[in-house]
Amino acid sequence: MGSQRNVDMNAATDKIKVVKAKGVSADQTSGDQSTEKNTNKKTKSKKQSARSKKYVATRSQVDKTKLYDPFAAIEMLKKLSYSKFDGTITADLLVQELGNQVNLTFPHSTGKTVKVAIASDAVIADIEAGKIEFDVLISSPEFIPKLAKHARVLGPKGLMPNPKNGTITKQPEEKKKELEAGQITLKTEKKQPVMHVSIGKVSMDTKDLVENVQALIEALGNKLLKMTLSASMSPGVKVKIN
Numbered sequence: 001m002g003s004q005r006n007v008d009m010n011a012a013t014d015k016i017k018v019v020k021a022k023g024v025s026a027d028q029t030s031g032d033q034s035t036e037k038n039t040n041k042k043t044k045s046k047k048q049s050a051r052s053k054k055y056v057a058t059r060s061q062v063d064k065t066k067l068y069d070p071f072a073a074i075e076m077l078k079k080l081s082y083s084k085f086d087g088t089i090t091a092d093l094l095v096q097e098l099g100n101q102v103n104l105t106f107p108h109s110t111g112k113t114v115k116v117a118i119a120s121d122a123v124i125a126d127i128e129a130g131k132i133e134f135d136v137l138i139s140s141p142e143f144i145p146k147l148a149k150h151a152r153v154l155g156p157k158g159l160m161p162n163p164k165n166g167t168i169t170k171q172p173e174e175k176k177k178e179l180e181a182g183q184i185t186l187k188t189e190k191k192q193p194v195m196h197v198s199i200g201k202v203s204m205d206t207k208d209l210v211e212n213v214q215a216l217i218e219a220l221g222n223k224l225l226k227m228t229l230s231a232s233m234s235p236g237v238k239v240k241i242n
Contacts, residue, residue: 054082059235067240070213073229074206080234086111087202087232089209091216091239093195094226098188100195101164104219105183108208111201116179118172119143119161127153136179137161138172186219202231217241 051059058080068076074089081087088111117123119139126132127150137154139147139161147154147161154160161167165185169175186195199212217224230236 055233055235058082062235062237064238067238069240070210070217071206073237073239074209074213076237077229077231077234078202078206080237081202081231083202083231083233085232087234088198089200089202089229089231091195091197091199091213092228092230092236093197093216093220093224095188095193095195095220095223096225097223098191098193100186100188100193100220100223102186102219102223103166103183104186104215105178105181106199106212107215108200108204108212109182110198110212111204112198114179114182114184116176118176119147121146124150132157132159134159136167138167138169138175138179140170140172141168144168186216199229213239 061080062076077089114136115134116136116138117134119137120143123134123137124143124146132153137147137159144161151160165187166175184197186197188195197216199216200209213227213229217227224241227239227241228236229239
């Protein structure tokens, strides 16, 4: 017993020496551990309380193990949406790989107005002045050298014309009409094979929203792996895509 007690005392002494060598008292070490535990508890508590009571209440109405057909999913979102404004219904998509790009024109308006500009000397002057008032920029091939000077400004905003999405074209006026009619380019995030696409407003007719969802599914085909629909303020509803 005596030898065991000596071993324990020596171990405790060594620990104190190490702590002192680091310039920290044993009491401080104990306090730091206690503070860390309290911080972890607070972090967990914040995460648990991050969701509002309305969200938690509506989430309980969704079967997370079930895949809903598009019609059932839209009908459910209309009931679950609790925003005081006309919420946007968004499709969160998981696709096969990064870099997928698909052009799609929805059969019905999504409620979003797209401002389209065609590259010209006047537009370039506005860009130089920091005045960018468009969502999409289209250019004919001959204007690309002039726009290249502003690639550092346009590129990070996703506004630099690109032949892959058809924004470099010999018929810019025709492309402008298509985009203003609702044509969009679906593309993945830079680092993840996911897409986020607005398909309409909660107030829209269910039939129109369902047809927009179906058009999205058909456009992606076998590239689409999973789809979840949600309103601006609602839980997500998993959608059956096959």
